[in-house]
Amino acid sequence: MRKIRAGVIGTGFVGPAHIEAVRRSGIGEVIAIAGSSEKVAKAKASELGIDRAYGNYMDLIKDSDVQVVHNCTPNNLHLPINRAAMAAGKHIVSEKPLALDSREARLLLNAAQRSGVVHAVMFNYRHYPLVAHLRAVVQAGELGKIFAIHGSYLQDWLLYESDYNWRVDPALGGPTRAVADIGSHWCDLVQFITGLKITEVTADLQTVLPTRQKSVTTVGSFGRLTTPRQVEVRVTTEDYASMLFRFQHDARGALTISQVSAGRKNRLFFQIDGSAKSAAWDQEQPETLWFGFRDRPNETMVKEPAILKREARQYAHYPGGHGEAWADGVKNFMCDVYRYISQGKKPGRDPAPFATFEDGYRSSVLLDKILTSSRQRRWVKVNVK
Numbered sequence: 003m004r005k006i007r008a009g010v011i012g013t014g015f016v017g018p019a020h021i022e023a024v025r026r027s028g029i030g031e032v033i034a035i036a037g038s039s040e041k042v043a044k045a046k047a048s049e050l051g052i053d054r055a056y057g058n059y060m061d062l063i064k065d066s067d068v069q070v071v072h073n074c075t076p077n078n079l080h081l082p083i084n085r086a087a088m089a090a091g092k093h094i095v096s097e098k099p100l101a102l103d104s105r106e107a108r109l110l111l112n113a114a115q116r117s118g119v120v121h122a123v124m125f126n127y128r129h130y131p132l133v134a135h136l137r138a139v140v141q142a143g144e145l146g147k148i149f150a151i152h153g154s155y156l157q158d159w160l161l162y163e164s165d166y167n168w169r170v171d172p173a174l175g176g177p178t179r180a181v182a183d184i185g186s187h188w189c190d191l192v193q194f195i196t197g198l199k200i201t202e203v204t205a206d207l208q209t210v211l212p213t214r215q216k217s218v219t220t221v222g223s224f225g226r227l228t229t230p231r232q233v234e235v236r237v238t239t240e241d242y243a244s245m246l247f248r249f250q251h252d253a254r255g256a257l258t259i260s261q262v263s264a265g266r267k268n269r270l271f272f273q274i275d276g277s278a279k280s281a282a283w284d285q286e287q288p289e290t291l292w293f294g295f296r297d298r299p300n301e302t303m304v305k306e307p308a309i310l311k312r313e314a315r316q317y318a319h320y321p322g323g324h325g326e327a328w329a330d331g332v333k334n335f336m337c338d339v340y341r342y343i344s345q346g347k348k349p350g351r352d353p354a355p356f357a358t359f360e361d362g363y364r365s366s367v368l369l370d371k372i373l374t375s376s377r378q379r380r381w382v383k384v385n386v387k
């Protein structure tokens with residue numbers, strides 16, 4: 003069977019992760035990349051063993067051999083690139099957040115629904131074995147009635163004033179930063195696992211560092227400033243956020259988001275409290291899932307294919323004790339997307355085992371409401387129309 007041919011736009015941090023995952027899926031191959039210049043694209047293509055390198059993303063989109071476009075660029079380029087790819091009839095795998103705000107995200111969802119192409123948003127945390135296992139546990143009613151969902155997503159790579167990245171600039175990253183960048187993952191994940199949608203929010207966003215030193219040369223994501231040539235810029239996007247949620251069926255939630263919590267690298271953590279038991283999971287310890295009990299000893303389950311729920315087994319490729327983590331979740335996401343494409347399925351007609359632009363739009367509406375709540379210091383309803 004001929005592999006599905008992909009082109010990847012943006013080759014910074016996450017672009018190469020897409021490339022590796024498409025290759026590991028066994029169903030796709032990456033035939034082209036596009037970077038911010040031809041020089042950058044050519045250097046990356048040679049490093050990663052890819053034949054075609056474009057300095058202009060429209061040339062990749064117009065390449066008639068490319069069937070799937072991966073958009074791994076900064077958030078301000080999600081609208082134009084996703085739109086152009088769909089207009090050219092290409093399937094699209096977009097990075098999150100889907101767009102800078104819900105107005106842009108709505109335009110993309112409308113275009114996706116008209117286009118007939120497969121559209122996916124990389125909410126990759128859905129695709130871990132123990133996450134899928136927990137979702138099946140919840141669906142089987144084993145937690146009982148869920149009344150609380152709480153946790154945090156903490157990083158430290160923007161702790162110092164000398165830390166700068168395009169995400170800090172609202173023109174490139176959007177009006178919320180930490181919440182859109184990592185809070186979007188947490189909110190998508192807990193709603194996916196529990197099936198409970200967030201219906202109302204109150205949020206308090208805080209810019210801990212009101213100024214930062216911006217390098218005059220580009221510093222990639224998770225990069226450190228090495229050049230002494232820098233300018234001071236004023237920061238308006240948040241480093242830290244606290245939120246309270248109301249979910250469907252009267253469940254309540256609380257979330258802390260931070261990109262300035264020293265020592266925490268990529269700690270997405272949640273706990274779900276039910277009337278029968280609680281469950282907790284930490285992305286930095288992805289091979290264990292904790293269950294808490296009132297009347298008997300708590301349990302820590304270790305990933306082991308044979309004891310996973312049926313729905314989760316496809317995501318565990320190795321026996322227990324053989325670590326599978328972030329890059330494997332991305333691979334599982336790509337397998338789901340590429341299998342769906344290869345089977346000729348279509349969003350809207352066939353249930354998608356991955357987040358689509360509809361989920362991306364929902365996420366953008368929630369981000370807008372979080373921002374409104376923080377600015378107006380009040381509870382805001384989340385109505386997704």
Ligand SMILES: NC(=O)c1ccc[n+]([C@@H]2O[C@H](COP(=O)([O-])OP(=O)(O)OC[C@H]3O[C@@H](n4cnc5c(N)ncnc54)[C@H](O)[C@@H]3O)[C@@H](O)[C@H]2O)c1
Binds near residue numbers: 011
């Ligand atoms: N799903 C996840 O877990 C995850 C993880 C990291 C990043 N992301 C998302 O991926 C996107 C990219 O983030 P990143 O961390 O890789 O950023 P990055 O800065 O490391 O990489 C972005 C790349 O896009 C390139 N680029 C900029 N303008 C371009 C243009 N006009 N044409 C082609 N390439 C261009 C830059 O040169 C850079 O190489 C963001 O939307 C981010 O939110 C998602």
